Amino acid sequence: QDPPAPSVPEAASVCLSCHGPFGRPDNLDxxxxxxxxxxxxxxxxxxxxxxxxxxxxxxxxASVARPLDDRTIDELAVFFASLRSLR
Amino acid sequence: QDPPAPSVPEAASVCLSCHGPFGRPDNLDxxxxxxxxxxxxxxxxxxxxxxxxxxxxxxxxASVARPLDDRTIDELAVFFASLRSLR
Known part of the structure; x- marks a missing residue:
């Protein structure tokens, strides 16, 4: 049985816009x-x-990260780490 | 038929020592x-x-990267990108 889908932190939308829906960007840079x-x-x-x-x-x-507090940073890190595309 | 194993650039040994044999480090930092x-x-x-x-x-x-010339950097980048562990 697959693990439950990770809840998407609100702040993740800006990350997803460049890094792609599974944290795998179209832009290879x-x-x-x-x-x-x-x-x-x-x-x-x-x-x-x-x-x-x-x-x-x-x-x-830097402009994306500047407004983030520590809790949001940790939430984003855990969320993106949970996306399997790099495993 | 699997693609041929990528030849390991000489400079990769220092990277492998921290980032692990398949570019997947034991140290999660x-x-x-x-x-x-x-x-x-x-x-x-x-x-x-x-x-x-x-x-x-x-x-x-920075100390690892400082002595690397552009060609070696590109070789290392292509080599590590070819390791499937992030795919």
Whole structure:
């Protein structure tokens, strides 16, 4: 019996718009985040939020991550890690 | 018939030591890189090499990426993208 579908955090809609419905983007310049390790996803979001990642692509992610609080970051990380596309 | 096993770039050994034999690390703080999008992997390595990613975890990756030339970065990106673990 499949595990219950993970509930989609409200904040995930902006991530899904670039990273694709299963966290697997059409644009191959973007990373697959579906199925990625949750702890890494959370640390990457914190690095973007904290300005520790600079450069053109990073600016876009920094603007997305800036308003996120720690609980939302952890919820997003767990949600995307649960998407099987990287397993 | 499975595709031929990808030849392992010499420079990959240092990556494999942290990211695991199939680019799937035991340490969940590290990202799965096996099967990740090659273009993203190359841009991330260039960001580490160029000092565009700072912070504790990034320092380790910057030291690894610093000596890599563009051709080696592209070889590593294609190699790790070819590992199915993220597909």
């Amino acid at each position: 973007y990373p697959i985040i579906g199925g990625q390790n949750a702890a890494y996803l959370a640390s990457a979001l914190r690095a973007y939020r904290g300005g520790q990642r600079t450069g053109e692509a990073a600016e876009m992610m | 590290y990202p799965i890189i096996g099967g990740q999008n090659a273009a993203y992997l190359a841009s991330a390595l260039r960001a580490y090499r160029g000092g565009q990613r700072t912070g504790e975890a990034a320092e380790m990756m």
